[in-house]
Amino acid sequence: xxxxxxxxxxxxxxxxxxxxxxxxxxxxxxxxxxxxxxxxxxxxxxxxxxxxxxxxxxxxxxxxxxxxxxxxxxxxxxxxxxxxxxxxxxxxxxxxxxxxxxxxxxxxxxxxxxxxxxxxxxxxxxxxxxxxxxxxxxxxxxxxxxxxxxxxxxxxxxxxxxxxxxxxxxxxxxxxxxxxxxxxxxxxxxxxxxxxxxxxxxxxxxxxxxxxxxxxxxxxxxxxxxxxxxxxxxxxxxxxxxxxxxxxxxxxxxxxxxxxxxxxxxxxxxxxxxxxxxxxxxxxxxxxxxxxxxxxxxxxxxxxxxxxxxxxxxxxxxxxxxxxxxxxxxxxxxxxxxxxxxxx
Amino acid sequence: xxxxxxxxxxxxxxxxxxxxxxxxxxxxxxxxxxxxxxxxxxxxxxxxxxxxxxxxxxxxxxxxxxxxxxxxxxxxxxxxxxxxxxxxxxxxxxxxxxxxxxxxxxxxxxxxxxxxxxxxxxxxxxxxxxxxxxxxxxxxxxxxxxxxxxxxxxxxxxxxxxxxxxxxxxxxxxxxxxxxxxxxxxxxxxxxxxxxxxxxxxxxxxxxxxxxxxxxxxxxxxxxxxxxxxxxxxxxxxxxxxxxxxxxxxxxxxxxxxxxxxxxxxxxxxxxxxxxxxxxxxxxxxxxxxxxxxxxxxxxxxxxxxxxxxxxxxxxxxxxxxxxxxxxxxxxxxxxxxxxxxxxxxxxxxxxxxxxxxxxxxxxxxxxxxxx
Numbered sequence: 108x109x110x111x112x113x114x115x116x117x118x119x120x121x122x123x124x125x126x127x128x129x130x131x132x133x134x135x136x137x138x139x140x141x142x143x144x145x146x147x148x149x150x151x152x153x154x155x156x157x158x159x160x161x162x163x164x165x166x167x168x169x170x171x172x173x174x175x176x177x178x179x180x181x182x183x184x185x186x187x188x189x190x191x192x193x194x195x196x197x198x199x200x201x202x203x204x205x206x207x208x209x210x211x212x213x214x215x216x217x218x219x220x221x222x223x224x225x226x227x228x229x230x231x232x233x234x235x236x237x238x239x240x241x242x243x244x245x246x247x248x249x250x251x252x253x254x255x256x257x258x259x260x261x262x263x264x265x266x267x268x269x270x271x272x273x274x275x276x277x278x279x280x281x282x283x284x285x286x287x288x289x290x291x292x293x294x295x296x297x298x299x300x301x302x303x304x305x306x307x308x309x310x311x312x313x314x315x316x317x318x319x320x321x322x323x324x325x326x327x328x329x330x331x332x333x334x335x336x337x338x339x340x341x342x343x344x345x346x347x348x349x350x351x352x353x354x355x356x357x358x359x360x361x362x363x364x365x366x367x368x369x370x371x372x373x374x375x376x377x378x379x380x381x382x383x384x385x386x387x388x389x390x391x392x393x394x395x396x397x398x399x400x401x402x403x404x405x406x407x408x409x410x411x412x413x414x415x416x417x418x419x420x421x422x423x424x425x426x427x428x429x430x431x432x433x434x435x436x437x438x439x440x441x442x443x444x445x446x447x448x449x450x451x
Numbered sequence: 452x453x454x455x456x457x458x459x460x461x462x463x464x465x466x467x468x469x470x471x472x473x474x475x476x477x478x479x480x481x482x483x484x485x486x487x488x489x490x491x492x493x494x495x496x497x498x499x500x501x502x503x504x505x506x507x508x509x510x511x512x513x514x515x516x517x518x519x520x521x522x523x524x525x526x527x528x529x530x531x532x533x534x535x536x537x538x539x540x541x542x543x544x545x546x547x548x549x550x551x552x553x554x555x556x557x558x559x560x561x562x563x564x565x566x567x568x569x570x571x572x573x574x575x576x577x578x579x580x581x582x583x584x585x586x587x588x589x590x591x592x593x594x595x596x597x598x599x600x601x602x603x604x605x606x607x608x609x610x611x612x613x614x615x616x617x618x619x620x621x622x623x624x625x626x627x628x629x630x631x632x633x634x635x636x637x638x639x640x641x642x643x644x645x646x647x648x649x650x651x652x653x654x655x656x657x658x659x660x661x662x663x664x665x666x667x668x669x670x671x672x673x674x675x676x677x678x679x680x681x682x683x684x685x686x687x688x689x690x691x692x693x694x695x696x697x698x699x700x701x702x703x704x705x706x707x708x709x710x711x712x713x714x715x716x717x718x719x720x721x722x723x724x725x726x727x728x729x730x731x732x733x734x735x736x737x738x739x740x741x742x743x744x745x746x747x748x749x750x751x752x753x754x755x756x757x758x759x760x761x762x763x764x765x766x767x768x769x770x771x772x773x774x775x776x777x778x779x780x781x782x783x784x785x786x787x788x789x790x791x792x793x794x795x796x797x798x799x800x801x802x803x804x805x806x807x808x809x810x811x812x813x814x815x816x817x818x819x820x821x822x823x
Binding site: 144147148149150253254257261325326328412413414415416417418419420421422 | 580587646
């Protein structure tokens with residue numbers, strides 16, 4: 108009985124809740140994006156569907172599902188159908204290891220607020236989220252059209268090259284925490300008393316910049332540069348297939364922000380876990396802290412989009428290989444030396 | 452350009468047809484690009500999707516009837532179109548609009564230049580990915596269009612002047628509305644500049660892109676801000692003053708390198724100068740009649756005239772031949788957009804695909820005027 112509850116019932120409930128919440132957050136993230144950017148641009152954003160446009164994401168979803176599904180002539184049907192799915196699934200299964208909160212007890216049973224705690228959590232996230240690129244490339248190729256092909260080539264180059272710097276920027280944190288498990292990383296931030304952003308500021312900035320590039324968001328939104336390549340790799344996609352790409356993009360935004368929060372901003376920890384005087388902040392559950400931090404970085408994403416023009420493809424490559432990667436490697440070396448000297 | 456039947460594996464070149472349905476060709480321009488990866492090897496413009504035979508229509512309408520049609524050429528700067536034609540016919544008739552009309556004409560034309568440049572800035576920035584500038588520009592453009600709407604009832608295709616002067620007296624509160632706009636506008640320009648001028652990404656995207664040297668610009672017949680950004684101080688408002696421009700104090704901004712960034716700076720400064728002209732004009736609109744004595748049926752004496760003005764996009768010229776009937780014998784328009792578009796090919800060759808949209812944006816073309 109206990110076995111069933113521990114290994115079947117509770118995980119199933121957790122998976123259901125995470126999937127539901129993430130989908131909902133993704134839907135409302137699109138509304139948030141439209142609203143936030145609208146306010147930055149002195150307009151109102153969606154106002155018609157529901158009060159203050161609150162039902163807009165639902166209307167959008169319905170509209171996309173009811174739309175005609177067009178497959179271009181000459182497209183590779185099989186690959187064309189699979190591409191959005193290949194992009195979407197990794198974006199969602201990454202959430203399996205994201206620690207949303209600490210272990211709490213519900214009805215006398217200890218329940219951890221994460222689906223699982225892999226001892227190679229960081230590697231899992233990095234490797235699974237790279238699979239998404241495959242869908243982008245296949246989608247661009249299978250469309251049998253030039254704009255998507257150019258868009259897919261751009262994204263392939265961009266995502267691959269930024270992944271390198273992204274990987275290097277994390278190494279500093281791994282050296283400090285001594286673990287690849289995301290839960291251990293958060294707990295070691297609690298034990299040391301500092302969020303790693305204070306010990307690894309360069310690593311944090313690199314990680315976030317590369318993360319923005321990884322998720323193809325402004326100012327690195329080259330693959331779908333709407334004014335150059337119409338809509339990049341998903342130009343030929345319509346209806347529900349398009350919405351899968353769309354969901355995947357926003358889900359991976361949440362993945363990157365969650366990873367930023369977990370690795371550098373103390374995950375579910377309250378601000379300044381080392382200062383006793385702020386202990387009353389612990390009354391707010393860890394999940395809320397986590398959510399607030401994620402929201403902060405999502406807002407930053409939207410802020411970027413409203414403020415900056417877009418990089419050009421070659422400039423983006425220069426930035427990635429000539430600046431971010433050397434800085435990331437330098438950061439690793441400096442951290443290694445400091446860890447060695449200070450910890451003896 | 453002939454397109455050979457090739458697969459992607461046969462060669463390193465692909466032919467990409469950009470437009471006429473493309474979000475950033477500013478209308479129905481088609482550009483056939485030959486690409487090597489992302490690099491442009493050759494570009495060919497295909498125009499004519501919006502051809503309506505404006506010049507031929509001119510031969511079948513009386514001098515006055517033709518004015519509303521002209522608004523449909525450069526619909527972003529309809530006031531300039533109207534001014535050029537009215538002045539050409541006035542010169543053909545040997546009359547001159549009264550001073551009050553001249554001042555109001557200058558004022559409205561400069562406001563129109565501001566609104567045209569605002570639309571250019573907004574769409575140009577949007578092409579390069581800066582979305583917010585676009586909406587800020589439209590906010591101020593709205594104020595200008597409100598002034599036009601209050602004055603003549605239309606916002607875009609205004610049909611704002613008449614041969615011999617103005618149709619309408621300025622409305623109550625006109626000066627007040629213009630003064631408010633003139634006072635606020637420089638601050639708004641600062642806002643745009645804050646978002647773009649020193650932005651590293653913006654500079655990276657525009658510096659050294661689409662360079663046009665002074666000699667090339669002259670050879671291609673490029674006029675307007677594109678020519679001035681290449682370093683030649685040539686502005687018809689100064690060199691051959693028309694309307695009342697000789698009575699105003701303003702400067703001609705000139706660029707140095709002739710690249711996209713210089714053209715951006717030039718147009719920004721032109722908006723400030725236009726604002727200065729409007730500020731001067733609104734303070735000294737003279738009293739008097741608004742229309743010279745023109746007979747109801749216009750029959751200019753036999754002869755021809757070429758008259759050109761400085762439209763927001765460059766030299767807008769009208770060549771009109773009269774055979775002393777009510778219809779012109781021939782109307783020929785020298786559209787600035789059409790001539791400037793010639794430069795596109797040599798400006799984009801060797802650059803990236805992303806630069807093509809930047810260059811199309813910086814040329815500031817209106818397809819209604821290119822195709823007529």
